[in-house]
Amino acid sequence: MKATTIQQIRSARLVPVVVIEDAGAAVELADVLLAAGLPVMEITFRTAAGVEAVSKIATQRPNMLVGAGTLLSAINVRRAADAGAHFGVAPGLNERTLEAAAQAGLDFIPGIATPSEVEIALDLKCRFLKFFPAEQAGGVNMLKALEGPYSHTGVQFIPTGGVNVHNLKDYLALKSVVAIGGSWFVDKKLIAARDWAAVDRLTREALALAQAAGPKAGH
Numbered sequence: 001m002k003a004t005t006i007q008q009i010r011s012a013r014l015v016p017v018v019v020i021e022d023a024g025a026a027v028e029l030a031d032v033l034l035a036a037g038l039p040v041m042e043i044t045f046r047t048a049a050g051v052e053a054v055s056k057i058a059t060q061r062p063n064m065l066v067g068a069g070t071l072l073s074a075i076n077v078r079r080a081a082d083a084g085a086h087f088g089v090a091p092g093l094n095e096r097t098l099e100a101a102a103q104a105g106l107d108f109i110p111g112i113a114t115p116s117e118v119e120i121a122l123d124l125k126c127r128f129l130k131f132f133p134a135e136q137a138g139g140v141n142m143l144k145a146l147e148g149p150y151s152h153t154g155v156q157f158i159p160t161g162g163v164n165v166h167n168l169k170d171y172l173a174l175k176s177v178v179a180i181g182g183s184w185f186v187d188k189k190l191i192a193a194r195d196w197a198a199v200d201r202l203t204r205e206a207l208a209l210a211q212a213a214g215p216k217a218g219h
Contacts, residue, residue: 001107001128005087006156006178008065012040013172013179013210015158016186016203017069018053019044025191026053030061032196033186036203042089042181044069045076051083058084071108074100081106089181091132093117098124109158113137118150127155130181135162140170147176165206172213182206 009015016033018041020026026043033041043053045068057066067087068080074096080088081104088101091111101108111130112118114137121129131143138145143157159171160181171180185202 001087001109005065005107006128009040009158010178012038013213014038014040014168014206015067015160015179015181016041017044017160017181017183018042018186018191019046019183019188020049020053020191021047021188022192023049023052023056025194026056027060028194028196029186029191029199030057030064030066032199033203034061034064036200037207038203039063040065040067041186042067042069043085045072045080046070051079054080054085055083058086067109071097071101073097077101077106077108078104089130091130093121093124093126095124098126111160115146115149118146118155122150122153122155127153128178129155129157131157131159133161134159134171135167137161140167140174143171143174143176147174151176165209168206169209169213172210180210 043050054068057064065086068085069089071077071088071090077097077100087107089109093110109130111132156178157176158179158181163180163182164184168180171177185206190198
């Protein structure tokens with residue numbers, strides 16, 4: 001991971017996980033997030049619009065750090081890199097996708113949920129990891145347990161999955177948590193309806209909570 005990418009995510013403390021059906025709404029969404037003070041976002045490749053959405057944002061809003069999520073194969077990694085994504089994210093740990101990301105020069109955040117997966121990631125020189133599905137995998141208490149044997153390695157986590165406005169401060173209070181991933185403030189229904197006022201309000205609320213939370217990982 002490039003130091004600049006890590007620093008931008010660390011500064012934001014919040015990564016919106018976006019599922020978008022209409023790429024035409026991508027730049028509008030980016031503008032709302034930027035205006036609210038959030039210059040990072042992850043567009044998932046769960047829909048056919050994902051690649052085009054990443055491309056539009058990367059070319060038209062260069063001040064937005066745009067990532068591509070749900071990259072489950074080397075092909076998707078290459079498509080994300082070709083579209084101009086600044087980083088890639090996966091829910092799991094797949095050595096082939098990591099190799100593809102390295103070949104494409106794409107910063108990559110693989111997902112883990114267990115100590116064994118953390119050790120595999122460390123062996124593959126990955127220290128910036130998505131903890132997924134966070135709540136279902138043990139939540140804050142699981143991350144506290146992982147900090148014990150692994151904090152000295154410099155591993156950092158972005159918990160995603162079940163993280164919301166009610167528990168984000170608990171996650172961000174952990175020294176190993178650099179940021180959290182969430183979708184409640186960029187809900188796909190709000191995007192489909194282009195309810196940008198609601199997205200703006202929810203984003204500002206989430207950002208205020210995130211910025212007021214505990215110590216930032218790596219500081």
